[in-house]
Amino acid sequence: AQSVTQLDSQVPVFEEAPVELRCNYSSSVSVYLFWYVQYPNQGLQLLLKYLSGSTLVKSINGFEAEFNKSQTSFHLRKPSVHISDTAEYFCAVRTNTGFQKLVFGTGTRLLVSP
């Protein structure tokens, strides 16, 4: 079975500051890793994913995450946040075979203030 830990339930940050949202996972088999974002009153949107290859993956809006197998982590970073990045961010994992369910972390609420 897989599990995901997001230790920070809420991260307040000022606009244009850097941010890191932490995600650690546990699994006895190889996994795929995902970050989803949920803006207020909206559904979940995929932000970025790691399936294989380069361990550093990037989104179109400036976020990036690095898969670290030895530390079983997939932390999300952005060098300079915007007010519009205020949202809840979920880290998720699934096994890398077949059509498998996603196991989600409890989410981190990013609050960006001016």
Next chain:
Amino acid sequence: GAGVSQSPSNKVTEKGKDVELRCDPISGHTALYWYRQSLGQGLEFLIYFQGNSAPDKSGLPSDRFSAERTGGSVSTLTIQRTQQEDSAVYLCASSRGGNEQFFGPGTRLTVL
């Protein structure tokens, strides 16, 4: 193209009543998933359908919950004899290649 759609967007019901929640997946997506998002439990997997295979029901919390998928497309999640702890946002997702799941906007269920 059109994304995953769910209806109704909001549902208020009385304890003990049955409810049906509908999901229209993206056309051509063979896999369909139901999740539940609640304050106490976070995001939980409920059930998934893949083509004509038997569904994986391992996440359903009780036998009051059931789901079906007709014709490999639309899915209905049914909750019988609703309880207050069933109050949550029910999310549907679909997938074609199994790697990325596309989520619908969800149905907010409130059980009074």
